Amino acid sequence: MYRVDVRGASGTGQTCTSNASGKYFNNGGKAAVVQITCTTAANITFDSPNAEVYLTTPAAKLLNFKVTRISDQQELQTNAVRYHSENPLIARVDAETGVVTAISVGSTRIVAKLPASYNGAEAAYQLSVKTPQNLRINRLEIGSSLLHVPNSVFQTLVPGRPALVRAYISSTQNATSTAQVTLHVQGGGKALIKPMTCPNTLPWNLDGAQIKPSYKLADTCYAWIDGPDVKAIMGNDLQVKVQVDGDLSAQVAPKVHQNGLMRVVVVPFRRDGVVPKVPTKAQIEEEIMTKMPFVQAEVTIREPFDVDSSVVGTSAALKIADSLRKQENPSSHYYGVISPPYGGGVIGMGYVGYPAAAGREGDPNAFHFTFSHEVGHNLNLNHASCGTSGGLDSFWKQFPEAWPGASNGVRSEAPIFDLRSGELIANNVWTADLMGYCSSGIWFSEYTYSKMSDYISRSSLFTLPKTLSANQKLAIKQKNFSEQSVDDFRYFICEWSR
Numbered sequence: 001m002y003r004v005d006v007r008g009a010s011g012t013g014q015t016c017t018s019n020a021s022g023k024y025f026n027n028g029g030k031a032a033v034v035q036i037t038c039t040t041a042a043n044i045t046f047d048s049p050n051a052e053v054y055l056t057t058p059a060a061k062l063l064n065f066k067v068t069r070i071s072d073q074q075e076l077q078t079n080a081v082r083y084h085s086e087n088p089l090i091a092r093v094d095a096e097t098g099v100v101t102a103i104s105v106g107s108t109r110i111v112a113k114l115p116a117s118y119n120g121a122e123a124a125y126q127l128s129v130k131t132p133q134n135l136r137i138n139r140l141e142i143g144s145s146l147l148h149v150p151n152s153v154f155q156t157l158v159p160g161r162p163a164l165v166r167a168y169i170s171s172t173q174n175a176t177s178t179a180q181v182t183l184h185v186q187g188g189g190k191a192l193i194k195p196m197t198c199p200n201t202l203p204w205n206l207d208g209a210q211i212k213p214s215y216k217l218a219d220t221c222y223a224w225i226d227g228p229d230v231k232a233i234m235g236n237d238l239q240v241k242v243q244v245d246g247d248l249s250a251q252v253a254p255k256v257h258q259n260g261l262m263r264v265v266v267v268p269f270r271r272d273g274v275v276p277k278v279p280t281k282a283q284i285e286e287e288i289m290t291k292m293p294f295v296q297a298e299v300t301i302r303e304p305f306d307v308d309s310s311v312v313g314t315s316a317a318l319k320i321a322d323s324l325r326k327q328e329n330p331s332s333h334y335y336g337v338i339s340p341p342y343g344g345g346v347i348g349m350g351y352v353g354y355p356a357a358a359g360r361e362g363d364p365n366a367f368h369f370t371f372s373h374e375v376g377h378n379l380n381l382n383h384a385s386c387g388t389s390g391g392l393d394s395f396w397k398q399f400p401e402a403w404p405g406a407s408n409g410v411r412s413e414a415p416i417f418d419l420r421s422g423e424l425i426a427n428n429v430w431t432a433d434l435m436g437y438c439s440s441g442i443w444f445s446e447y448t449y450s451k452m453s454d455y456i457s458r459s460s461l462f463t464l465p466k467t468l469s470a471n472q473k474l475a476i477k478q479k480n481f482s483e484q485s486v487d488d489f490r491y492f493i494c495e496w497s498r
């Protein structure tokens with residue numbers, strides 16, 4: 001005999017009910033089915049009770065929200081919030097993303113509501129849509145490396161890392177001199193206000209819908225989110241506003257991902273007394289920070305590891321690198337480097353979604369192509385469709401294309417800011433995604449960059465302490481490995497040529 005009486009789940013703060021009544025007997029007959037329904041009592045709040053836009057302001061998500069469980073005030077992460085505008089004739093809002101589009105002058109409430117499983121809690125802010133001035137904010141871009149419009153599905157920022165903000169501002173009057181433009185940033189209880197650098201003369205009478213990205217920094221107004229408070233500001237409650245002449249403004253709430261520490265141990269494999277060429281620690285760290293969405297990179301060049309003469313390819317090097325990682329430092333990525341005795345063969349290999357890879361030696365440029373591609377696999381990336389049809393990510397095969405040429409594995413028009421040169425990279429230069437096999441692929445596209453960010457946010461591997469305690473550092477006895485000494489247990493991606 002069984003009796004069911006479910007009233008709550010104290011560990012999660014939920015309230016539960018069931019359709020169970022009376023007693024249930026198990027005498028070999030039909031099993032009893034009991035339906036249990038649980039709800040989480042929660043509150044939802046916006047960062048501010050008010051927001052404003054102009055008819056010329058680009059569509060954007062204006063405010064962030066926070067969902068907290070009532071029982072213990074724990075912040076909850078959920079995609080269940082749905083938005084609506086109480087007056088769609090004034091402003092429309094995307095039900096899932098919260099992106100607001102101004103329609104006409106006036107005011108309306110933008111409401112965010114949780115489903116019944118959260119007791120149907122809701123919050124709202126008052127939105128004012130104002131008359132446009134003789135200036136127009138046509139487009140905003142923000143990013144640490146890859147610059148996105150804030151309402152892009154691929155937009156992501158790196159927590160605690162400086163970001164570049166660009167505003168494309170034009171005039172409705174001919175030959176208007178530049179305006180006074182100010183960047184206002186809030187986050188983590190801190191605030192930043194600084195002037196933006198603008199062109200001497202603003203472009204005239206541009207249609208906001210036709211604005212294309214510029215690849216010259218001086219063509220737009222721009223400023224950096226930086227300074228001593230940047231680590232506090234660049235979090236998941238980030239608010240960014242561009243203010244023009246005290247009247248016109250555009251406010252956005254960009255997405256900031258979580259985590260961001262990358263540890264890599266590079267292992268040179270010494271065979272027959274020959275040690276492969278490896279770039280310096282600083283060069284590899286620069287490659288990671290320039291192209292990948294990390295806050296910090298910690299690279300260790302390990303002492304050369306001796307292998308016997310049968311270890312000639314990247315497949316064997318990958319297995320040995322992973323074996324060393326498990327024994328020495330499981331919380332780090334391991335990248336093995338080998339000097340093959342011949343020119344052909346596989347250049348690099350990397351497990352997908354698993355922290356081990358290997359590649360051939362080379363000068364810094366050649367090394368970085370292979371290193372970034374293989375570490376990209378470790379960060380859960382499959383191939384882009386430039387120069388290969390094997391192991392493709394389904395994104396590159398979808399139709400309609402996310403942007404022109406995506407089915408060929410090329411980057412979108414989103415500008416890339418090269419931290420090393422201080423220059424913007426156009427999509428007609430180094431056109432391919434780095435996860436393809438084309439020689440023009442030395443940068444990640446906005447899709448692969450965003451996918452890496454999502455993986456980094458979900459993985460605890462990137463939130464571990466910066467240093468290991470003494471008892472965590474495991475010594476390993478040096479020995480030789482042959483190609484048959486380590487079992488191959490995971491799917492990997494091979495690079496035949498670059």
